[in-house]
Amino acid sequence: xxxxxxxxxxxxxxxxxxxxQEVAGLQKDISNILDYVGQVSAVSxxxxxxxxxxxxxxxxxxxxxxxxxxxxxxxxxxxxxxxREGDFNVVRKIIQKDE
Amino acid sequence: xxxxNKLSIVEASQKLAAGEITSLQLxxxxxxxxxxxxxxxxxxxxxxSDAREQATTADARRVAGEKGALLGIPLAIKDNILIExxxxxxxxKMLENYVAxxxxxxxxxxxxxxxxxxxxxxxxxxxxxxSTENSAFGPTKNPHDESRVPGGSSGGSxxxxxxxxxxxxxxxxxxxxxxxxxxxxxxxxxxPTYGAVSRSGLMAMGSSLDQAGPxxxxxxxxxLIFDVIKGKDLLDSTTIDETSYPPRAATKKMGVPRHLLExxxxxxxxxxxxxxxxxxxxxxxxxxxxxxxxxxxxxxxYYVIMPAEVSANLARFDGVRYGHSQKGETLFDDYAxxxxxxxxxxxxxxxxxxxxxxxxGYFDAYFGKxxxxxxxxxxxVERVLEGVDCIVTPTTTSxxxxxxxxxxxxxxxxxxxxxxxxxxxxxxxxISVPMGTVEREGKQLPIGIQFTAAHGNESTLFAAAKTLE
Numbered sequence: 001x002x003x004x005x006x007x008x009x010x011x012x013x014x015x016x017x018x019x020x021q022e023v024a025g026l027q028k029d030i031s032n033i034l035d036y037v038g039q040v041s042a043v044s045x046x047x048x049x050x051x052x053x054x055x056x057x058x059x060x061x062x063x064x065x066x067x068x069x070x071x072x073x074x075x076x077x078x079x080x081x082x083x084r085e086g087d088f089n090v091v092r093k094i095i096q097k098d099e
Numbered sequence: 100x101x102x103x104n105k106l107s108i109v110e111a112s113q114k115l116a117a118g119e120i121t122s123l124q125l126x127x128x129x130x131x132x133x134x135x136x137x138x139x140x141x142x143x144x145x146x147x148s149d150a151r152e153q154a155t156t157a158d159a160r161r162v163a164g165e166k167g168a169l170l171g172i173p174l175a176i177k178d179n180i181l182i183e184x185x186x187x188x189x190x191x192k193m194l195e196n197y198v199a200x201x202x203x204x205x206x207x208x209x210x211x212x213x214x215x216x217x218x219x220x221x222x223x224x225x226x227x228x229x230s231t232e233n234s235a236f237g238p239t240k241n242p243h244d245e246s247r248v249p250g251g252s253s254g255g256s257x258x259x260x261x262x263x264x265x266x267x268x269x270x271x272x273x274x275x276x277x278x279x280x281x282x283x284x285x286x287x288x289x290x291p292t293y294g295a296v297s298r299s300g301l302m303a304m305g306s307s308l309d310q311a312g313p314x315x316x317x318x319x320x321x322x323l324i325f326d327v328i329k330g331k332d333l334l335d336s337t338t339i340d341e342t343s344y345p346p347r348a349a350t351k352k353m354g355v356p357r358h359l360l361e362x363x364x365x366x367x368x369x370x371x372x373x374x375x376x377x378x379x380x381x382x383x384x385x386x387x388x389x390x391x392x393x394x395x396x397x398x399x400x401y402y403v404i405m406p407a408e409v410s411a412n413l414a415r416f417d418g419v420r421y422g423h424s425q426k427g428e429t430l431f432d433d434y435a436x437x438x439x440x441x442x443x444x445x446x447x448x449x450x451x452x453x454x455x456x457x458x459x460g461y462f463d464a465y466f467g468k469x470x471x472x473x474x475x476x477x478x479x480v481e482r483v484l485e486g487v488d489c490i491v492t493p494t495t496t497s498x499x500x501x502x503x504x505x506x507x508x509x510x511x512x513x514x515x516x517x518x519x520x521x522x523x524x525x526x527x528x529x530i531s532v533p534m535g536t537v538e539r540e541g542k543q544l545p546i547g548i549q550f551t552a553a554h555g556n557e558s559t560l561f562a563a564a565k566t567l568e
Contacts, residue, residue, distance in 0.1 A: 006455075011435075013454050014438075014451060016450065022447070033510055036399060037402045037465065040396065040465065043396070043468050043475065046471075053474075057336035076184075080197065080200070080422075091419055
């Protein structure tokens with residue numbers, strides 16, 4: 001059974017606030033699911049030299065359109081921000097000057 | 100003329116072309132049905148207030164000389180597909196009031212074809228689920244039996260079409276979310292080859308797994324929609340075209356992985372399956388046994404890879420630029436509170452699981468192994484499809500479950516995807532087609548059969564599926 005500390009650590013990594021009840025529930029759920037998906041560890045790796053599916057898709061370094069796809073979208077994009085002050089979108093101050 | 104909403108897209112298209120009906124009449128018929136049935140079914144989260152105007156515009160385009168099979172056809176669109184200027188919430192509180200700032204490529208193509216968007220349909224939140232019970236705005240009911248689920252995550256789209264509240268719909272399929280609801284509601288549901296349809300403008304769930312596709316009453320209708328929405332797209336570099344995969348000669352053979360059907364399937368579902376195989380034989384196909392040794396692992400592989408990709412794709416929802424925003428003590432608390440509140444429990448569960456399998460110390464054991472298994476599974480399916488046209492299984496092990504039946508146990512819910520996830524992992528195209536009904540508590544419930552074909556061979560799927568219509 002995955003520990004409470006592990007669940008809290010994951011919540012930290014995932015930037016999720018969880019209630020105590022949910023943490024307990026997740027301990028159970030994640031453990032059960034990991035038991036099931038743990039089957040994948042039986043797979044042997046490196047057997048076949050796997051051909052990578054990814055391929056490069058290139059295009060010439062040229063302007064594609066006469067206008068920017070963001071033309072006329074500014075108001076829509078601004079409007080989605082939770083906080084606005086006139087022409088500015090408000091976010092938390094994240095860079096603190098060292099005093 | 101009554102019951103115009105019960106026409107297939109092909110039939111409606113012919114009548115529109117012949118001037119027998121107008122798009123406005125089609126849309127009015129759908130809206131009348133919506134008024135009757137949507138309050139209890141909850142298939143649509145929003146019916147677009149300008150649906151009639153869209154129809155009138157389509158009729159005007161036709162008068163001006165345009166043709167096109169989808170011109171004026173009313174379609175329902177899943178809530179995770181962006182239509183510029185309209186709300187798209189992925190059935191989540193996180194995006195409850197989010198207005199899309201651009202059109203998805205599939206929407207752009209449907210607009211060019213003149214389709215009418217009737218409304219946005221309910222789904223499992225962020226497409227996380229197989230029953231539409233994970234919607235933040237209430238579940239959708241199965242039109243065939245309102246005590247049961249329509250399947251998920253494209254349950255709203257499926258219910259809308261099955262109840263004739265639209266002539267067709269778009270859904271998205273990451274682990275079976277088009278095909279499973281199709282099976283539960285008696286529709287045709289297609290998951291195209293990975294890359295056949297652009298993902299630009301789809302809210303990403305698992306970027307290596309997602310595909311948008313049609314839910315319709317007939318195979319010809321699904322083919323019609325697929326032909327309009329497919330195509331290479333500069334905005335999605337994973338897209339392919341007809342030259343990407345070599346054409347194949349038909350073998351007229353259908354492959355059944357008998358070893359996967361030995362247990363866990365309802366007996367009457369198996370009966371319907373065998374009866375369908377008989378129909379295939381009668382139509383000239385040879386049905387052979389095939390082996391897919393790694394297929395038993397597919398669900399485990401999926402539930403490692405998918406949550407991992409989900410945890411990455413949903414990191415963008417931080418309450419800063421859009422979406423639900425909650426202020427905490429610190430920046431970290433802002434994120435944690437916004438996300439904790441905006442996301443529902445299943446979404447949080449999958450993000451946590453994904454974070455685990457990607458975290459240092461566990462990455463190789465889970466994600467590394469799952470990725471290797473995935474490559475091996477893909478190679479295995481490719482090899483098998485060299486000898487047969489399609490791999491055939493039931494789409495689901497049982498008909499639609501009851502509302503609330505699987506909601507206590509996440510793993511039990513995940514097992515609903517057992518036959519569908521393989522095609523997402525390997526990128527093969529797959530279609531679910533109705534194979535009759537089975538009886539539960541006096542009600543006839545639909546059940547689907549699934550065909551999987553080689554990459555790029557949707558035509559093989561359509562041919563096989565048509566034999567069962």
